[in-house]
Amino acid sequence: MKAYQYDKSFALYDRAEKVVPCGLYGHLGVGRARLNPMGCYPLFADRAEGTYIWDADGNRFIDYACAYGPNVLGYQDSDVEEAALTQQKKGNCTTVVSPVMIECAEELVKTVDSADWAFFAKNGGDVTTLAIMTARHATGRKRIIMMKHGYHGVTQWCQKPGTPGVMNEDVCWNLYADFNDYEGLKKLVERYSGEIAGIISMPYNHISHYDNVMPEDDYWKKVRKLCDENGILLIIDDVRAGFRMDIAGSDHYFGIKADMLTLGKAIANGWNMSALVGQKKWKSAVEDMNYTGSYWLSAVPLAASVATLRKMKEINAVKIMRDTGDELLKGLKEVADVNGVRLSATGLSSLFKIILKDPNESLIPHQEWVGEMVRRGVYISHFHNMFTNTMITKEDLQYTFDAADEALKIIIKKYPEILVK
Numbered sequence: 001m002k003a004y005q006y007d008k009s010f011a012l013y014d015r016a017e018k019v020v021p022c023g024l025y026g027h028l029g030v031g032r033a034r035l036n037p038m039g040c041y042p043l044f045a046d047r048a049e050g051t052y053i054w055d056a057d058g059n060r061f062i063d064y065a066c067a068y069g070p071n072v073l074g075y076q077d078s079d080v081e082e083a084a085l086t087q088q089k090k091g092n093c094t095t096v097v098s099p100v101m102i103e104c105a106e107e108l109v110k111t112v113d114s115a116d117w118a119f120f121a122k123n124g125g126d127v128t129t130l131a132i133m134t135a136r137h138a139t140g141r142k143r144i145i146m147m148k149h150g151y152h153g154v155t156q157w158c159q160k161p162g163t164p165g166v167m168n169e170d171v172c173w174n175l176y177a178d179f180n181d182y183e184g185l186k187k188l189v190e191r192y193s194g195e196i197a198g199i200i201s202m203p204y205n206h207i208s209h210y211d212n213v214m215p216e217d218d219y220w221k222k223v224r225k226l227c228d229e230n231g232i233l234l235i236i237d238d239v240r241a242g243f244r245m246d247i248a249g250s251d252h253y254f255g256i257k258a259d260m261l262t263l264g265k266a267i268a269n270g271w272n273m274s275a276l277v278g279q280k281k282w283k284s285a286v287e288d289m290n291y292t293g294s295y296w297l298s299a300v301p302l303a304a305s306v307a308t309l310r311k312m313k314e315i316n317a318v319k320i321m322r323d324t325g326d327e328l329l330k331g332l333k334e335v336a337d338v339n340g341v342r343l344s345a346t347g348l349s350s351l352f353k354i355i356l357k358d359p360n361e362s363l364i365p366h367q368e369w370v371g372e373m374v375r376r377g378v379y380i381s382h383f384h385n386m387f388t389n390t391m392i393t394k395e396d397l398q399y400t401f402d403a404a405d406e407a408l409k410i411i412i413k414k415y416p417e418i419l420v421k
């Protein structure tokens with residue numbers, strides 16, 4: 001395979017840097033080693049279709065980042081795009097709201113087990129913040145428990161203490177627990193008895209840079225009971241995992257009902273939309289909120305979401321993504337085994353995390369391996385968990401294994417210490 005070059009991407013970056021802070025920022029940016037080794041990743045895309053993206057230089061990638069979650073049915077899915085276009089011709093951002101909002105809420109209530117109502121916004125962070133405000137308002141309490149390393153967006157309350165622009169006052173009511181440590185969580189609840197409004201957590205620990213961790217068998221049932229006994233609202237942040245574990249919600253997957261569930265990303269196959277859904281008893285608390293945005297009820301993303309939800313159910317998208325993920329991880333592990341190295345694959349196969357292990361615990365061989373795969377047309381992030389979508393074919397998987405194998409041979413030559421002794 002010929003390694004890709006990114007001349008046009010880098011020329012665009014030079015232009016961007018002059019007029020955009022950092023040129024590119026956040027998880028899409030070149031900062032904080034997210035795209036290490038530099039030169040392995042494209043920086044700008046030209047177009048996308050199905051499971052592929054083409055960059056500014058015309059290179060094609062099988063994209064396992066799936067836009068960091070939203071791409072669930074394939075980029076430019078014809079049913080979703082047709083629904084969006086039909087609505088676009090009628091109107092999008094209008095003074096008076098389209099009834100498609102009701103249709104979308106009804107679809108979510110039908111689909112998601114803990115949803116008796118739905119409140120729409122744009123980003124995941126809009127609805128995690130609304131969930132916290134609602135929990136505080138409903139209970140009259142201030143403290144929130146979140147998991148160490150959990151990610152709920154970039155609003156001040158959920159940023160790391162000490163982050164530029166975040167004041168101690170923004171985060172001083174947060175308490176931090178270790179995911180899966182029920183006893184530790186219980187102690188925290190006992191210590192701050194009567195003060196905790198809500199517990200917010202991702203359904204499993206799909207964190208960056210580390211192996212991902214599934215909850216122990218009865219973890220969520222025990223947490224649910226703890227919340228019930230102490231008047232605490234349980235908020236499951238399903239922005240990333242939602243619709244990839246279980247179409248009825250990741251809380252349903254683990255046999256519990258969250259009080260509120262935050263949804264985004266896969267909800268509209270890339271159209272800009274998020275939703276807070278929840279149980280009937282919290283509807284009146286949400287009704288008291290002063291919370292909205294200019295584009296939150298735009299009709300096109302809502303129409304796209306209805307089409308996405310219906311199609312995901314019709315084709316059993318969760319099963320397709322999980323079966324594909326199982327095959328992908330099995331094949332990648334075989335590539336690692338044949339080459340005599342160790343690869344960890346954690347999380348659910350439809351939103352997996354892989355790490356090439358180094359006995360010295362360095363992440364450099366892993367980063368370089370991923371980088372060499374990207375240069376061969378397989379887009380994977382070295383730090384983030386990855387995703388499957390419903391459009392990945394057997395040929396795509398085989399291409400991925402071939403690229404993984406070729407890239408691994410280069411890395412083993414450079415870092416023979418990663419070979420299993």
Ligand SMILES: Cc1ncc(COP(=O)(O)O)c(C=O)c1O
Nearest residue numbers: 123124125151152153237239240
């Ligand atoms: C679990 C989780 N919650 C919240 C968010 C924030 O969503 P957004 O970036 O759409 O604001 C993300 C984004 O990655 C997420 O993964």
